[in-house]
Amino acid sequence: MRIRAIALRILRQFIHDKRTMALMFIAPLLVLSLMSLVLGGGIYTPKLGLEKSAAVLAEPLAGTGAEIYEYTDAAAGEDALRSGRIDALISLGAAAPEVILEGSNPAANQAVILTLQELLRQQAPAGGAGLSLAAAQPQISYLYGAEDMKTIDRYGPVMIGVFVFFFVFLIAGVSLLRERTSGTLERLLSTPLRRAEIVLGYVLGFGLFTVIQALLISWFSVKVLGIMMAGSFVYVLLITLLMALTALTLGTLLSAFAANELQMIQFIPLVIVPQIFLSGLFPLDTLPLWLQRLGLATPIYYGSEALLDIMIRGKGWNAIAADVYILLAFSLLFMTLNVRALRKHRKM
Amino acid sequence: MNEIHPVISVRHAGRSFGQKEVLRDISLEVDKAETFGILGPSGSGKTTLVKLLAGIDEATSGEVQVLGTVMPKLSVLQKIGYMAQSDALYSELTAKENLEFFASLYGLKNGNRNRRIGDVMELVNLQEHLRKRVDQYSGGMKRRLSLAIALLHEPPLLLLDEPTVGIDPLLRQAIWKELKALNRKGTTIVLTTHVMDEAGKCDRLAMIREGRLLAADTPAGMLKAAGAASIEEAFLYYGGGRP
Numbered sequence: 001m002r003i004r005a006i007a008l009r010i011l012r013q014f015i016h017d018k019r020t021m022a023l024m025f026i027a028p029l030l031v032l033s034l035m036s037l038v039l040g041g042g043i044y045t046p047k048l049g050l051e052k053s054a055a056v057l058a059e060p061l062a063g064t065g066a067e068i069y070e071y072t073d074a075a076a077g078e079d080a081l082r083s084g085r086i087d088a089l090i091s092l093g094a095a096a097p098e099v100i101l102e103g104s105n106p107a108a109n110q111a112v113i114l115t116l117q118e119l120l121r122q123q124a125p126a127g128g129a130g131l132s133l134a135a136a137q138p139q140i141s142y143l144y145g146a147e148d149m150k151t152i153d154r155y156g157p158v159m160i161g162v163f164v165f166f167f168v169f170l171i172a173g174v175s176l177l178r179e180r181t182s183g184t185l186e187r188l189l190s191t192p193l194r195r196a197e198i199v200l201g202y203v204l205g206f207g208l209f210t211v212i213q214a215l216l217i218s219w220f221s222v223k224v225l226g227i228m229m230a231g232s233f234v235y236v237l238l239i240t241l242l243m244a245l246t247a248l249t250l251g252t253l254l255s256a257f258a259a260n261e262l263q264m265i266q267f268i269p270l271v272i273v274p275q276i277f278l279s280g281l282f283p284l285d286t287l288p289l290w291l292q293r294l295g296l297a298t299p300i301y302y303g304s305e306a307l308l309d310i311m312i313r314g315k316g317w318n319a320i321a322a323d324v325y326i327l328l329a330f331s332l333l334f335m336t337l338n339v340r341a342l343r344k345h346r347k348m
Numbered sequence: 349m350n351e352i353h354p355v356i357s358v359r360h361a362g363r364s365f366g367q368k369e370v371l372r373d374i375s376l377e378v379d380k381a382e383t384f385g386i387l388g389p390s391g392s393g394k395t396t397l398v399k400l401l402a403g404i405d406e407a408t409s410g411e412v413q414v415l416g417t418v419m420p421k422l423s424v425l426q427k428i429g430y431m432a433q434s435d436a437l438y439s440e441l442t443a444k445e446n447l448e449f450f451a452s453l454y455g456l457k458n459g460n461r462n463r464r465i466g467d468v469m470e471l472v473n474l475q476e477h478l479r480k481r482v483d484q485y486s487g488g489m490k491r492r493l494s495l496a497i498a499l500l501h502e503p504p505l506l507l508l509d510e511p512t513v514g515i516d517p518l519l520r521q522a523i524w525k526e527l528k529a530l531n532r533k534g535t536t537i538v539l540t541t542h543v544m545d546e547a548g549k550c551d552r553l554a555m556i557r558e559g560r561l562l563a564a565d566t567p568a569g570m571l572k573a574a575g576a577a578s579i580e581e582a583f584l585y586y587g588g589g590r591p
Binding site for chain 1: 402403404405406422425428430432433438440441445453454481497
């Protein structure tokens with residue numbers, strides 16, 4: 001009854017505050033779209049360097065739309081590759097084409113490989129001495145040692161979780177903070193409302209909005225932005241929601257330690273940014289062990305892992321069950337701590 | 349509830365924040381259906397004392413009893429109407445939505461709830477502004493809405509922290525009339541003020557300065573004991589600044 005009253009009040013406040021609602025729903029879409037564009041959502045034209053031995057490929061490759069640079073001197077080609085003027089250097093070896101990828105830009109890597117695959121498909125039925133050789137499986141190596149990297153497909157799932165976390169954290173944190181600074185929290189605590197009812201009321205009130213937010217973001221990412229989606233949409237929703245729940249409970253908890261809105265914003269570099277870096281967005285293997293362990297203590301890490309498992313690896317419940325339980329445990333922990341933190345304002 | 353008990357009984361209560369002693373050895377009693385004023389300059393500890401009575405805060409020494417129960421106690425809060433010094437309203441909601449929210453917290457249901465909302469808004473003369481958003485309210489209107497919320501659930505004890513700040517004299521008079529009417533119905537009212545002439549309207553007064561209770565008596569009794577012509581003079585007398 002009282003929990004419902006708080007939830008209803010939060011919904012009404014949201015409806016009156018159009019800008020915050022827009023921030024929650026539209027801002028993540030905007031940022032994701034921008035990222036999708038920046039990270040190669042658009043078509044990237046690969047710049048291919050051909051050594052003398054591969055000159056025969058110039059014409060068919062140009063047909064795929066790639067930019068072609070021919071080098072008569074092997075050293076000149078390597079130099080161009082090293083300085084990043086071309087994305088790949090192709091030569092014809094004894095058995096198959098050899099491709100050296102510049103490797104630092106995943107979007108370019110992907111574009112080169114796609115171009116080669118297209119060439120392969122086009123040339124397979126045709127004949128010709130050099131061309132039949134080209135039709136053999138190319139041997140791909142990386143100049144700068146990057147493995148098979150994908151761009152928005154790789155970052156997309158992590159960023160969905162990050163954005164949901166970020167916006168819900170901020171909005172929920174600030175709204176409880178405002179209750180404290182405006183005196184309404186004290187007013188609430190002068191009623192027979194239990195501290196746990198306040199926390200649960202917030203979870204329910206924001207929960208309804210985060211359901212809509214999770215639906216919108218997940219749908220937009222998969223259907224509009226076309227981010228790779230190998231697994232089940234329902235699981236993506238579940239994880240997104242759980243991340244929102246964790247962010248909501250963490251935001252309201254940390255708001256107890258902020259004196260005003262600006263101090264709440266100051267939690268972003270402290271709480272959100274390190275989590276993003278440790279979330280698996282960047283390879284963690286090269287980090288010192290203690291830093292890797294720290295990553296295991298952050299909610300975004302588990303959300304990202306689960307979303308990558310679902311969206312890229314197409315895995316099901318068994319793969320994400322542990323992540324689900326851990327995110328739930330985080331939320332419960334933050335809620336319990338939150339009820340305790342409210343003791344500062346009323347002892348019972 | 350045992351009627352022999354006073355509504356409020358504070359015994360040697362103190363409240364410290366760390367080293368800082370905000371209230372020191374306060375003892376007072378408030379009887380049923382009286383208006384009890386707590387008078388003192390700002391920073392004297394009035395609000396802290398009201399918070400102890402409201403159960404939001406807990407005494408670090410001594411004991412505070414409200415309606416026969418040692419505070420803080422959750423079940424007593426249902427019987428208290430509290431109006432804080434800050435207006436504590438949700439400014440992005442309408443007055444009606446604010447009232448509905450607090451009514452739900454006190455467990456008021458549909459028909460009764462709407463009747464009470466109508467009643468209290470009429471009382472503070474805001475019935476025409478029921479559907480207006482609170483951020484369009486003036487300071488005085490917000491104060492009145494705060495008071496209306498405190499009265500919503502018809503509590504037997506009203507704790508009002510500076511209830512008439514920012515309210516014009518005409519309306520202030522109307523509110524005092526209403527408070528007296530509530531007294532007659534058996535409601536006990538405790539209010540703080542630093543306006544001396546308002547203190548004269550209370551049945552009994554407590555004077556507080558620097559966390560200490562200087563005196564507690566009827567306004568007339570205080571004037572007599574201090575040999576003073578006004579409450580202001582009496583306050584100076586008890587405060588040690590005797591003329």
